[in-house]
Each structure stands twice: as structure tokens, then as C-alpha cells.
Amino acid sequence: MIDPWGSSIIDYEKLTEQFGIKAFKDVVEDIPDASKLMTRGIIFGQRDYSRIADALKNNKNFATMTGMMPSGKMHIGHKMVVDQLKWYQEKGSDIYLSIADMEAYAARGIGKEESRELALVEYIENYIALGLDVTKDNFHLYLQSENEDVKNLAYLIGKKVTFSQMRSIYGFDNSTNVAHIYTPLLQVADILHPQLEEYGGPKPVIVPVGPDQDPHIRLTRDLASKFNEEYGFIEPSATFHRFMTGLTGEKMSSSKPKTAIYLTDSVKDATKKVKSAKTGGRDSLQEQKELGGQPDQCSVYELLVYHLVDDDKELESIRSKCLSGEILCGNCKQCAVELLTDMFEELDSKREEAHEIAKDLL
Ligand code: SF4
Numbered sequence: 043m044i045d046p047w048g049s050s051i052i053d054y055e056k057l058t059e060q061f062g063i064k065a066f067k068d069v070v071e072d073i074p075d076a077s078k079l080m081t082r083g084i085i086f087g088q089r090d091y092s093r094i095a096d097a098l099k100n101n102k103n104f105a106t107m108t109g110m111m112p113s114g115k116m117h118i119g120h121k122m123v124v125d126q127l128k129w130y131q132e133k134g135s136d137i138y139l140s141i142a143d144m145e146a147y148a149a150r151g152i153g154k155e156e157s158r159e160l161a162l163v164e165y166i167e168n169y170i171a172l173g174l175d176v177t178k179d180n181f182h183l184y185l186q187s188e189n190e191d192v193k194n195l196a197y198l199i200g201k202k203v204t205f206s207q208m209r210s211i212y213g214f215d216n217s218t219n220v221a222h223i224y225t226p227l228l229q230v231a232d233i234l235h236p237q238l239e240e241y242g243g244p245k246p247v248i249v250p251v252g253p254d255q256d257p258h259i260r261l262t263r264d265l266a267s268k269f270n271e272e273y274g275f276i277e278p279s280a281t282f283h284r285f286m287t288g289l290t291g292e293k294m295s296s297s298k299p300k301t302a303i304y305l306t307d308s309v310k311d312a313t314k315k316v317k318s319a320k321t322g323g324r325d326s327l328q329e330q331k332e333l334g335g336q337p338d339q340c341s342v343y344e345l346l347v348y349h350l351v352d353d354d355k356e357l358e359s360i361r362s363k364c365l366s367g368e369i370l371c372g373n374c375k376q377c378a379v380e381l382l383t384d385m386f387e388e389l390d391s392k393r394e395e396a397h398e399i400a401k402d403l404l
Contacts, residue, residue, distance in 0.1 A: 054086045054284060057253055061260075063087035063282055069095055077129045079122065079283065081354075082347060085250070087282035089259060093246040094279050098133055104246040105236040106130040107278070109140035109229065112160035113150055114296030116168050118303045119286035121349060124172045126250040126283075135248070136180045140232040141404070144186045148221035154187055161185075162400045168305045170396035171389045176403060183403055186228050191238060196224070196231035202268045203227070203261070211257045230262045237275050244274040253282045286348060287341050289319040303345075309386050313379050316342065322364075323371035334367040335374075342371070342378050350381040 058065060066088045070080050072095040079085050097104040108123055131137050143157035152160070166183070170176055176183065186192055205223070208214055214223050237244045249259060259280045266275040288294035288301025295301050303312050322336030322343065337343040343364065351357045360377075363369040 054253070058087050061253075061256055063089060063253070063256065064091075066091070066281060072099070074098055077125070078352065078354075079125060079129075079348075083284075084122070084348060085126075085281045085283045087253065088280065089263070090277060090279040091248075091281060093276070094248045097246050101134070102246075103136075103242065104248065105136040105138060105241075106248050106250070107138045107140075107233050107236060108250060109142050109232050110161065110165055111142040111146050111149070112157045112165065113146060113152060114164075115302075115304045115306065116165050117294055117296055118305060118345070118349060119294040120165075121172060121305070122283055122286070123250060124169050124174055126281075127169075128173050130248065131175060131178065131180065134180070136236065136242075137174075137182065138232070138236050139181070139183045140189075140192070140229075141183070141185045142225070142229070142232075144221075144228055145225040147187075148219060148225050154185070158185060158404055162404060163397075164306075166400045166403060167393060167396040168389070170399055171392040176399060185404060186232065189235075191240060192228060192231045192235050195235055195238070196227040199230055199234070199265050199269060200224070200227050202265060207261075211261060226258060226261060229258050230265055233258075233262045233278050234266060234269075234273075234275055237273065244276050246276055247278040249278055249280045251280060251282060252285055256280075256282065287344055289315055289341050291320040291341065303382075305386075305389060307386070309383050312382055312386055316345070316375055316379050316382060319345075319375070321371045321375070327370060330370055331367040335364040335369075335371065337361050337364045340364075342375055345378055345382070350378060350385065 057063065064087065066080065066085050067083065069088060069091045070076050072092070073080060094104060096102065106127060108127065127137055127139070141157060141161040143152075143154050146152040146157045147154065166176070175181065208223055208226065212226060233247060233249055235241060236247055251259065259278070263277040266277045269275050286294040288298065289303070290301050292298075292301055303315050307315070319341045322338065322340030324330040324333055324335065343361070346360060347357060351360070360369070360374070364374065
């Protein structure tokens with residue numbers, strides 16, 4: 043397994059120690075045909091992944107669950123989730139994708155129709171253009187507000203969690219509206235409902251998330267065990283992936299245009315963003331030739347690792363040439379721009395068909 047990371051803005055090891063998340067590298071050898079996100083350490087943590095590894099190795103039934111709260115635009119960091127869904131879909135997993143319109147309403151005041159539109163146009167079209175097959179029988183997309191099973195389950199599991207627990211996990215206070223307090227239970231129900239009898243009964247479920255979602259995962263696992271007798275729920279498994287560093291060096295965020303490359307950016311705008319991105323280059327060319335660059339502090343290198351360079355050998359070569367000062371940031375950015383242009387042109391060419399497919403999905 044290659045490790046393209048030396049250090050990063052978030053100390054992922056500390057994070058895993060602090061919350062009891064297990065290292066993903068400990069299970070990666072057990073995964074048949076592991077994905078690049080796995081072998082490159084972008085997925086760095088896991089809870090109970092051995093169940094999923096077992097299902098993958100022995101062709102057992104399992105499901106993959108994710109959700110999205112429609113707000114803002116989809117950026118290239120979000121592509122990571124789509125890449126994981128695609129990988130699990132190819133391995134035969136059922137895919138459940140929840141549009142958290144109830145949460146969007148409670149937390150951000152976004153109405154149902156706006157949520158539906160945002161989800162389809164800004165997210166699902168891109169998911170399809172990126173290669174997720176939404177026409178397969180194993181793909182299940184729904185709005186939370188229209189899924190009676192999820193809503194009923196959320197209500198039932200609410201019996202075994204108190205307000206004080208919710209407050210300590212989510213930081214709710216006296217000014218939090220009650221609908222918002224209820225929304226984590228909907229997310230728990232999203233994750234658990236593929237195990238209901240109507241959906242084929244108890245089975246391993248994998249939830250690929252960023253580390254900020256771990257409180258939901260812990261609450262879900264806790265409630266799954268409390269309802270194990272009644273429903274036979276198996277505690278869901280989770281993987282945790284790194285965040286993408288934004289082009290400015292902080293976290294990539296939809297609400298901060300300077301940090302993010304949006305999937306709907308024109309090639310011209312995306313090029314401009316890459317060209318002005320923060321790199322791990324030195325102050326002067328002379329210094330860079332002597333000391334080499336710092337790929338682990340470079341947002342352009344991250345783009346290459348996460349999305350643009352598929353071949354491990356090519357990536358290792360870029361890394362070592364950067365470290366030795368053999369390549370300079372200008373050339374490296376040009377290479378990233380060319381790869382990104384190919385990706386964006388392909389996405390653009392697929393988007394029209396994706397639009398036709400997406401509009402009838404919800
Ligand atoms: Fe980043 Fe490339 Fe510059 Fe190295 S040479 S710091 S990888 S842009």
C-alpha cells in the first residue's frame with residue numbers, strides 16, 4: 043500500500059485515537075480489489091469494517107448507505123463519496139441514497155421542492171455523470187419526507203434516546219427548534235432501515251463518511267444494539283475519509299468559492315483556480331530546486347492523489363520529483379489542469395443525458 047501522505051492539516055491519527063476509530067490500513071489487505079481511495083490512505087478509519095470485508099470476500103448480501111442535505115453546490119471533494127458508491131455498486135451492494143429534505147427544512151429553512159430540485163440538478167446529475175448507475179435495481183433514492191418506513195422508524199427509535207443525550211452529542215440548546223432536534227433520529231433511521239424485513243432483513247451496512255459524521259455513526263450503532271432484540275439490527279459499519287484541503291489551504295467548502303472547484307465550473311474557471319492554488323512550493327525557484335517541494339502541504343498534489351492520477355507509479359514519480367526539486371509548481375499545475383480539463387469535458391458531455399435520467403427519479 044502506498045502512503046502518499048506525510049502530514050496534513052488535520053491530525054487523522056489523533057482523531058482515530060481520540061474517538062476509538064480503527065485504522066483502515068489494518069483491514070485493507072483483506073479487501074478484494076481495494077479501491078484507490080482505500081490503498082492511498084484517503085479512507086483512513088473504520089468501525090467494524092471486517093463485516094463488510096467478509097461480505098465482499100464471500101459474496102454475501104450487504105448495503106451501502108449515504109445521505110445528502112441539499113445545500114450549496116457540489117464540489118470536487120464531494121466526488122469522493124460518489125467514487126465510493128460506484129465501487130460498492132460494482133461489488134454488488136445495494137445502494138441507498140437519502141435526500142435529507144426534512145433536515146434541510148429544520149436546520150436551514152429550505153423547502154421540500156427546493157430540496158428536491160437542488161438534489162436532482164446539483165447532485166444527482168453529477169452522480170450520474172460521474173458514473174453511478176441509478177437505473178439499476180440495486181439503487182434506491184428517496185426524499186426523507188416521502189419515506190414512511192424511515193419516518194416511522196425514526197419515531198420508534200426515539201424512545202430509547204433522551205434529550206440530554208442528544209444535547210451532549212449535537213450541542214442543542216434552548217433555542218434549537220424541536221424539528222431540528224428530531225433530525226438526527228431521521229439519519230439514524232436512514233442508516234438502519236435497509237435492515238427492516240421489508241428491505242430484506244438484517245444485513246451488514248456500510249456508511250462512508252467524513253470524520254465529522256462520527257457522532258451520528260456512534261448514535262446509530264448504540265441505537266442498533268438497543269433495538270437488536272426487536273429488529274435483529276446489526277450495528278452498521280463505517281469508513282472515514284479525509285477531507286480535501288481547499289485551494290487556499292483551509293478545508294474545501296461549498297460556501298467558500300475560493301476554496302473549491304465546483305463540478306459545474308467551466309474549464310476556464312477551474313483552470314484559473316488550479317493556477318492560483320496554494321502549493322507546497324518554496325519561496326523561490328532556486329530554493330525549490332535545492333530543497334525540493336512539499337507535496338504533503340500542496341492542494342494541487344492532493345487533486346492528483348484524490349482524483350486525477352490513477353496510476354500509482356505515476357503518482358510516486360510525481361511525488362519523488364517534487365521532493366527532489368526536479369519538477370516545479372508551474373509545470374505540475376499545468377499537468378493538473380490538463381487532467382482536470384479531460385475530466386470536466388467528459389463530465390460535460392455526460393451531463394445532458396444525466397439530466398434526462400435524473401429528472402424522473404424523484
Ligand atoms: Fe505541489 Fe507539484 Fe509544487 Fe510539488 S511541484 S509542491 S506537488 S505543485
